[in-house]
């Protein structure tokens with residue numbers, strides 16, 4: 001977390017007290033340069049007779065290396081690269097690196113692509129709630145890459161890049177960096193227009209993972225369309241790459257000046273308190289129903305990661321799980337926006353053991369007995385069968401906490417036993 005007023009005070013402390021004697025102790029302005037994609041992730045690419053296959057990952061790296069060399073010559077800056085070669089750092093690695101280094105600015109460089117050849121120009125994205133459809137397409141293309149990495153998959157377990165709902169639901173409060181990000185973005189786009197005579201599509205707000213998790217002002221620059229001939233030739237050229245790098249370089253130095261001026265003007269900015277996790281977990285109860293709906297059922301109105309828990313013959317459908325108040329409130333809003341007008345947030349004590357009763361997994365409900373060589377009965381041992389109201393109910397396992405049941409549910413899903421329902425048995 002960077003508080004500019006603090007950096008500034010620290011700077012002046014050295015300035016006045018130590019009379020320039022320890023100039024090297026002055027905090028450098030740290031910029032993380034992120035060349036989009038890399039390694040097995042090529043990003044967008046197109047074939048042109050002039051260039052052969054023009055790949056986004058190569059263009060972004062070339063621009064970032066040029067930009068980095070310019071910044072490294074300026075003693076005010078410290079530069080951190082997420083990659084300097086053709087490799088693929090995971091999203092987690094990119095953002096963890098940025099956060100650990102307590103960077104002042106995160107700049108991710110990308111190239112755009114469209115299914116049509118006509119669209120051209122530059123645009124810069126900052127983290128934000130805007131849900132414009134075209135932007136969403138960019139979000140999908142740029143976010144999809146994170147799913148190449150298993151660790152990311154785990155971290156974003158409750159995130160589905162295809163679902164606009166989850167884009168809203170999992171938005172993390174970033175407003176404190178939004179203003180700075182917008183300012184920097186406007187410098188970048190302004191330079192592309194003024195210095196390089198390019199067409200700017202503007203500075204836009206979008207939920208992009210690579211921006212979302214950064215604890216610093218962050219932008220993602222789409223430096224042109226690889227799918228457009230003129231843009232592609234420019235992106236592939238030495239001249240184009242140098243102009244883009246120079247424009248971003250000038251934007252960074254102007255941005256630093258603006259930040260330093262602000263620090264002088266308002267040395268006592270209120271620090272924004274960091275959100276503390278709550279003691280309990282919260283899930284959004286969407287509805288209770290005697291019917292069982294599997295993931296993707298229209299009854300769930302497009303919401304993903306809904307956890308049904310069966311209790312007294314009714315299926316209760318819970319959406320999301322979080323111990324952050326802001327995320328909980330967002331999830332509730334998402335559920336209501338999706339059409340669950342009576343959705344309400346329910347608190348769960350983490351790892352609470354049931355005093356009476358237990359949790360089990362309902363693995364199948366069938367009007368006939370399952371054959372003894374059915375896939376489910378072959379996969380799982382000690383499955384219980386109960387006949388009730390003319391149907392056979394098959395359950396598996398006994399767990400004292402919801403978390404244990406969720407874990408086993410995931411484990412047996414990996415073995416192919418899907419669409420099971422956690423059941424709370426009180427007896």
Ligand SMILES: [Zn+2]
Nearest residue numbers: 036043110111
């Ligand atoms: Zn990209």
